[in-house]
Amino acid sequence: MAELPRCRRTSWAEADAWADRIAAQVRSKEHLPETIVGLTRGGWVPSRLLADRLGVKRLVSIRLQHWGVTAQPSGKAELTEGLSGPVRGQSVLVVDDITDTGESLALATQAVRDAGAARVESAACLHIGHSKFVPDYVGEEIPRDAWVWIVFPWNYWEDVRHLVGQAAADGADVPTVRQRLLERAKLDLPEADVRASHPGSGPA
Ligand code: AMP
Numbered sequence: 001m002a003e004l005p006r007c008r009r010t011s012w013a014e015a016d017a018w019a020d021r022i023a024a025q026v027r028s029k030e031h032l033p034e035t036i037v038g039l040t041r042g043g044w045v046p047s048r049l050l051a052d053r054l055g056v057k058r059l060v061s062i063r064l065q066h067w068g069v070t071a072q073p074s075g076k077a078e079l080t081e082g083l084s085g086p087v088r089g090q091s092v093l094v095v096d097d098i099t100d101t102g103e104s105l106a107l108a109t110q111a112v113r114d115a116g117a118a119r120v121e122s123a124a125c126l127h128i129g130h131s132k133f134v135p136d137y138v139g140e141e142i143p144r145d146a147w148v149w150i151v152f153p154w155n156y157w158e159d160v161r162h163l164v165g166q167a168a169a170d171g172a173d174v175p176t177v178r179q180r181l182l183e184r185a186k187l188d189l190p191e192a193d194v195r196a197s198h199p200g201s202g203p204a
Helices: 012-028 044-054 103-114 153-167 174-184 191-197
Strands: 007-009 035-040 058-069 072-081 091-099 119-128 137-142 149-151
Touching (some): 007 153, 012 153, 044 058, 044 091, 044 153, 149 153, 153 174, 174 191
Parallel strands (some): 035 058, 035 091, 091 119
Antiparallel strands (some): 058 072
């Protein structure tokens, strides 16, 4: 069986708290962004939460691909869809859920600069200490030696499907998979969620 990554399941309440912290940091600088650029897909929900808190009406998207499936990086980060709208002359905040290698946010901020933005800042809900890119605003820091795969509430089922699939690759049943996820991934999932994602369960 493939090794399972150590995971931390996070909640909507934590996501609210990260957004509150980032919004307070942005406000303390006394210049609000005119446009928020959200990295798809991880940065979309955080972008919307920040747009609400900061009163920003304009949300623009940019698509990068890096980590193929849960906890498996797919080589270098790649910009696969450019900005969905113009940012020339604007003050822009570029937002993602987490900076791990930091490659995605580094590429995205460069793309926004190249598109002629007047001011470019960046924010991430979570920032891992080893990231080569350091965002201007961070909701929570994770020390470099405490790497963990964050199961965000907006990526819950995708992560659970993948992790359950890995833990069940040898045909293990639902209770065994649940136990493996608890012991090896430190992920305590409801049995119903493991069952719903188990390859042996029929169509819902
Ligand atoms: P990166 O380019 O390595 O900074 O990360 C790119 C994207 O992959 C992030 O925006 C997340 O959506 C996802 N990702 C990377 N590392 C993690 C992690 N440790 N936990 C959850 N998602 C991650």
